[in-house]
Amino acid sequence: MFGSTLDSSRGNSAASGQLLTPTRFVWPYGGRRVFLSGSFTRWTEHVPMSPLEGCPTVFQVICNLTPGYHQYKFFVDGEWRHDEHQPFVSGNGGVVNTIFITGPDMVPAGFSPETLGRSNMDVDDVFLRTADPSQEAVPRMSGVDLELSRHRISVLLSTRTAYELLPESGKVIALDVNLPVKQAFHILYEQGIPLAPLWDFGKGQFVGVLGPLDFILILRELGTHGSNLTEEELETHTIAAWKEGKAHISRQYDGSGRPYPRPLVQVGPYDNLKDVALKILQNKVAAVPVIYSSLQDGSYPQLLHLASLSGILKCICRYFRHSSSSLPILQQPICSIPLGTWVPRIGESSSKPLATLRPHASLGSALALLVQAEVSSIPVVDDNDSLIDIYSRSDITALAKDKAYAQIHLDDMTVHQALQLGQDASPPYGIFNGQRCHMCLRSDSLVKVMERLANPGVRRLVIVEAGSKRVEGIISLSDVFQFLLGL
Amino acid sequence: MVDMDWKRKMVSSDLPNSPKLSSKLHVTIPSPFKIVPVSSPISCSAPALCSAYELYLRLPELRKLWSSRDFPQWTSEPILKPALQALEISFRLVFAVCSDTRPYINHREWNRRLDSLITKQIQLVAAICEDEEEEGISAEAPVGGGRSSLSLLPQLATWRRSEALGKKILYTIDNEMSRCKYTLGLGEQNIAGKPNLRYDAICRPNEIYSLKDNPYADHIDNHENQTLYIIHQILESWIYASGNLLNRIVSSIEEEKFGKASNDVYLLEKIWKILAEIEDLHMLMDPEDFLKLKKQLQIKSTGKNDAFCFRSKGLVEMMKMSKDLRQKVPAVLAVEVDPTGGPRLQEAAMKLYARKTECDKIHLLQGMQAVEAAAKSFFFGYRQLVAAMMGSAEMNATASQESCDSLSQIFMEPTYFPSLDAAKTFLGEFWSHLG
Structure with a gap:
């Protein structure tokens, strides 16, 4: 039993030296006794076929076939x-059906989804696909492949804990809620981090997170309701006061009237990675603080890390790097899987339109779009829809440079100028390999996309057309996780 | 292994004198290739042979006992009653073997085999009782009253020759029934003081005992006649129980009680294995006495493709019903078959196996395939047994030159579950590629 298991493994293929492909043969026209015979049995052995369970007219048998005709x-x-x-030819011995089995690299015939939809045999599909090379051969994903891959990822994430995301050494920055907002803004800019948890000394616990959305909202407050919040006030306005004020503003943006204060979304070091990922996705946050308290009641919490999807994806990539075949979907091109947001093709209606910006659009409109569309970044394109740059929520901190925010008016500044400001400043985050904008092609495999997204600072890839750089879609970290976790 | 040619001794109008040809279709395939037709359906022997078998075993009388409903509220009665009767008849076999005075009998092996067989039957009875409790059937099994006064077992436990085995059986009942709410009440210790099943009322041991002699008991002076007779009565009792069990499996599936159906399907597998063990008792008969009995009872093969076991209508029916369980696979997988031949069932099975969320269904499908394996191995074992008892020439006489015999056809038949088979092939293929 074990010997045969070894034999059937890929590395040590069958004794004949050729890999056998199990192939399903069907005779759907009834009969009392049906046999299959063919060149693969040297026409001497007659393989009895079984009537299908619950359907006595359909006979089926599985044969192992060597590659070839x-x-x-x-x-x-x-x-x-x-x-x-089924495909057939007329030969010396009369009319015979034919089948072509490609080599071991082929997706097993029974697994490819086309065969599921086809009313007849899977084998003729294999035949047609290989016989007509001009046909665009995009291997489509099988439902079973997907299920198994999701299952494996789910198992991996359920057995790993947030503890494993912790770097060997690193620093975490937390801000006191009594710090003035303006100072916080500068600290984030100088430290080059997009967000920081907030510490309340009075309560002795972490109460929230200050991130780019806060600054976007503040700047819009400054810009649109200048009378309400002045630059001078910003000097004294504390984070705590802002968060309270934000509650009123945020109700304007999301009509839900979310109860305030919203409890801090946090995880513990022993939570499994699947729960961490789900928490990030469900709460639509960029990162969650990993907080540890040695006491039962959660007092004296310690901030260990900020867990993001990027770190979890890195864990997945690291784990499957050398066994990518165990996740069959990894090799699928991204255009063949329901992943990310795509520019709708002509005649297609898309539920999620893809927002883009022109470089001369005002910063104010860009920020409005970021807030209203609930997206974290917007591709900046030229008149031909070719990608020039991308404007992300976290780019807002660039405005802290030289107190630029104090001098500009959001509607006067263009997105292009804002991005220029950021490039001069070049904070360490958001830049990977000196590149601001990360792109991929529709034909790229999922594994390639995942590996690029696992790099720190890369939160999304813009799918562009090869050559023209025309934007075709965008894949974010959360898109990848929603797909991998089957949400 | 029983067949009687009654024609010379009985004048009966319902036994036609027509040639006893198998009703099976004999198909020769006009082709240059050697073909083994192996999917012909199983069928009974000629009616005359079947009724001779029935009369010898007094099956019409037994059937009345198996099928009587004394406790209509008790849903397990149709299964448990023939099971308990099989057990009671087994006690008679113990008695017959222990009182056998022929010096050349292998008493030691008989005792071991009987011990093992009775233990397995008690295990099955206990399993049926346990399942009954799990299902929480409101109509409780009939319990109460004292212990059985009619069963043969208490006597076996006191008689010098059978004392050891009888006591062992009582311990076994205590052990095996320990998870049930009641016990059989055959004189076992019952330290827990559980209520006794109303064994005498259910099993009617006195009426079973009244069938102890076969129609030939008077004029055939051959001790193996008694053995052969009892062995087949045990066999037929279990076959009858399986018929009711199979009906219950089918209705459980139709009611989507897959957990219950999977329990029952494993009981069925166990019964198939017990049937094989019962048949194997033939090996302990004295070969010369047995062959003499074969002549005395006019047991002979009637030609092609007619194995002796096909004289049992019940066995043929049990085989057909076990095979027909496959018709329920689409219902279990909750998909309809694609009449054009698409692999819908196979895909559904693969998903079921991979997701592991509907365990009851997985257990049920595995159980169905286990039944197929047990049934096929029963017939394989039977074919070997016939050859061992009567000589392989007897076996070969039933097989024609071109086609293999009807017994081989059964166990050579391709899988009953082609979609489950394919699902496993492709899942295996899938994992082997993942390395």
Whole structure:
């Protein structure tokens, strides 16, 4: 039993030295006794076929076939028959059905989804696809592949804990809620971090997170309701006061009237990675603080890390790097899987339109779009829809440079100028390999996309057309996780 | 292994004198290739042979006992009653073997085999009782009253020759029934003081005992006649129980009680294995006495493709019903078959196996395939047994030159579950590629 298991493994293929492909043969036209015979049995052995469970007219048998061209025929109640709905040729011995089995690199015939939809046999599909090379051969994902891959990822994430995301050494920055907002803004800019948890000394616990959305909202407050919040006030306005004020503003943006204060979304070091990922996705946050308290009641919490999807994805990539075949979907091109947001093709209606910006659009409109569309970044394109740059929520901190925010008016500044400001400042985050904008092609495999997204600071990839750089879509970290976790 | 040619001794109008040809279709395939037709359906022997078998075993009388409903509220009665009767008849076999005075009998092996067989039957009875409790059937099993006064077992436990085995059986009942709410009440210790099943009222041991002699008991002076007779009565009792069990499996599936159906399907597998063990008792008969009995009872093969076991209508029916369980696979997988031949069932099975969320269904499908394996191995074992008892020439006489015999056809038949088979092939293929 074990010997045969070894034999069937890929590295040590069958004794004949060739890999055998299990192939399903079907005779759906009834009969009392149906046999299959063919070149693969040297026409001497007749393989009995079984009537399908609950359908006595459909006969089926599985045969292991070597790669190559095979002929076969059915022997039905004493009569040689061929199936006209399966490929056939006329030869010396009369009409025979034919099948072509490609090599071991082929997706097993029974697994490819086209065969599921087809009313007839899977084998002719294999035949057609390989016989016509001009046909665009995009291997589509099988439902079973997807299920198994999701299952494996789910198992991996459920057995790993947030503890493993912690770097060997690193620093975490937390801000006191009594710090003036303006100072916080500068600290984030100088430290080059997009967000920081907030510490309340009075309560002795972490109460929230200050991130780019806060600054976007503040700047819009400054810009649109200048009278309400002045630059001078910003000097004294504390984070705590802002968060209270934000509650009123945020109600304007999301009509839900979310109860305030919203409890801090946090995880513990022993939470499994699947829960961490789900928490990030469900709360639509960029990162969650990993907080540890040695006491039962959660007092004296310690901030260990800020867990983001990027770190979890890195863990997945690291784990499957050398066994990518165990996740069959990894090799799928991204255009063949329901992943990310795509520019709708002509005639297609998309539920999620893809927002883009022109470089001369005002910063104010860009920020409004970021807030209203609930997205974290917007591709900046030229008149031909070719990608120039991308404007992300976290780019807002660039405005802290030289107190630029104090001098500009959001509607006067263009997105292009804002990005220029950021490039001069070049904070360490958001830049990977000196590149601001990370792109991929529709034909790239999922594993390639995942590996690029696992790099720190890369939160999304813009899918562009090869050559023209025309934007075709965008894939964010959370898109990848929603797909991998099957949400 | 029983067949009687009654024609010379009985004048009966319902036994036609027509040639006893198998009703099976004999198909020769006009082809240059050697073909083994192996999917012909199983069928009974000629009616005359079947009724001779029935009369010898007094099956019409037994059937009345198996099928009587004394406790209509008790849903397990149709299964448990023939099971308990099989057990009671087994006690008679113990008695017959222990009182056998032929010096050349292998008493030691008989005792071991009987011990093992009775233990397995008690285990099955206990399993049926346990399942009954799990299902929480409101109509409780009939319990109460004292212990059985009619069963043969208490006597076996006191008689010098059978004392050891009888006591062992009582311990076994205590052990095996320990998870049930009641016990059989055959004189076992019952330290827990559980209520006794109303064994005498259910099993009617006195009426079973009244069938102790076969129609030939008077004029055939051959001790193996008694053995052969009892062995087949045990066999037929279990076959009858399986018929009711199979009906219950089918209705459980139709009611989507897959957990219950999977329990029952494993009981069925166990019964198939017990049937094989019962048949194997033939090996302990004295070979010369047995062959003499074969002549005395006019047991002979009637030609092609007619194995002796096909004289049992019940066995043929049990085989057909076990095979027909496959018709329920689409219902279990909750998909309809694609009449054009698409692999819908196979895909559904693969998903079921991979997701592991509907365990009851997985257990049920595995159980169905286990039944197929047990049934096929029963017939394989039977074929070997016939050859061992009567000589392989007897076996070969039933097989024609071109086609293999009807017994081989059964166990050579391709899988009953082609979609489950394919699902496993492709899942295996899938994992082997993942390395």
